[in-house]
Amino acid sequence: MSQAALFSLAPKITRLIRADHASILTVFRRYTADTPAHLRQALADRMCVMLEIHSKLEEEVFYPALRELYPSHEVIQKCGAEHAELQRLIARLRRLTTEDIGFDAAVLNLMRQFLHHMADEETVLLPAAERVLADYLGELGGRMRRRRFELARPRAGEIASGWVRSVPVSRVALVAGAFGLGLLLASVLGHRSEADRD
Secondary structure, X not given: OOHHHHHHHOOOHHHHHHHHHHHHHHHHHHOOOOOOHHHHHHHHHHHHHHHHXXXXXXXXXXXXXXXXXXXXXXXXXXXXXXXXXXXXXXXXXXXXXXXXXXXXXXXXXXXXHHHHHHHXXXXXXXXXXXXXXXXXXXXXXXXXXXXXXXXXXXXXXXXXXHHHHHOOHHHHHXXXXXXXXXXXXXXXXXXXXXXXXX
């Protein structure tokens, strides 16, 4: 299969960016002031990792493609400045714990900044990209997926820990149970196929 054919099968970069936004919003919705401190910390840690990877992907893959067509577009420049502000807010939040008075305010400030940034992308940049980069969205999506794996690989432990700590125990048990059931079925089916051969 040719590289062009593979890129045509890749999810479009705009779809990946919207999926990231939806995932980040899901974590945001779970954060409330009355959530237990250990869960608020886990959710904040997870937000930081998700936003760091998402921002890096946009800066390295999405924005350069748009800048080639719109070198001085004000929204692209504004989004770059918003990313810098997000990084500053993440760095501040990472220095705090739930025991610090400013922790919840720092999380809410990070959320507010991201929501503003997301609105600019969803209303201006993503529709523009779908118009002017239509033939390259799959290729850019493939690049973004590869780069995501590269960025996530060294942080796999942090990502897994953040997920486990921030997900309700019932869901972790459900996933673990499904995984265990899958292993059991694979084992039974493996033994059955060996018996069929004998």
